[in-house]
Amino acid sequence: MTISQDERFLFDVAGYLHLRGALTPAEVAEYTRWMDEAEKTDVQALNADFPDGIKQQLNRPVSRVWDADPRFARFLDHPVVVPYLVEFLGEEYRHIDNDLYYTYPGYGGGHWHRGVRAHPTGHVVEGKFVCPMVKVFYCMTDVGPGEGEFVVIPGSHKAQFKLEYESRVDLPGQRIFDDVRTGDIIIFNEALIHNGRPNPSQKTRKTIIVNFGRKEAGVWRGYRPKPETLAAITSNQAQILSNENSDFWKEPNLPGVSV
Secondary structure (H helix, E strand, C coil), X not given: CCCCHHHHHHXXXXXXXXECCCCCHHHHHXXXXXXXXXXXXXXXXXXXXXXXXXXXXXXXXXXXXXXXXXXXXXXXXXXXXXHHHHHHHCCCCEEEEEEEEEECCCCCCCCCECCCCCXXXXXXXXXXXXXXXXXXXXXXXXXXXXXXXXXXXXXXXXXXXXXXXXXXXXXXXXXXXXXXXXXXXXXXXXCCCEEECCCCCCCCEEEEEEEEECCXXXXXXXXXXXHHHHHHCCHHHHHHHCCCCXXXXXXXXXXXXXX
């Protein structure tokens, strides 16, 4: 299976895709049960193998979630997202980090950032994507206005001008994901400037987040999987988690990359 011409064009131009209704109701029900169990994880005990790693994690409520429950490894090669990951990262894409991520009521909002530098072509070279980092959000709750929405600046993966965005809530051209439904999937180039908005509501936004890189990518510090996790999952999932680069994540230098 390959992605459509329209999807390829949109990801090139905007830097993200919003796949509506990508997960079935049965999947959502099953994954919600997993989440209810995983959120009770003792993260200190989970990280006893590498205590320093916890400093690099979010744990809102659980980072390296498939070490807490190997069933979450399904999100490494979910059949809906695989064609997109292959298109943007190559057939031998690898895992960088992962989180069961909750935006709780009263959250004050995050900070605008990007995971890798912008590129003048948006990471397209000779007609092919060469993205260093692509993130997938499996959206496990509806998200409306004022509910801690995800927000991106479409096209900023190609931006060649700097913008001061420290302490700013809103930026020009932003796309606020205030129309998300449970079971949607958002895929985006990590060179996009993006953020999480404040959550003044009484709802908790719940997302399963997986960050992917190319074959040569290293894992993020604090997210290297446990040997017992690798033994408990499928061979394909274990391959995605078995980064050939033994070093921790470092952004590769690509020709023409912005400062």
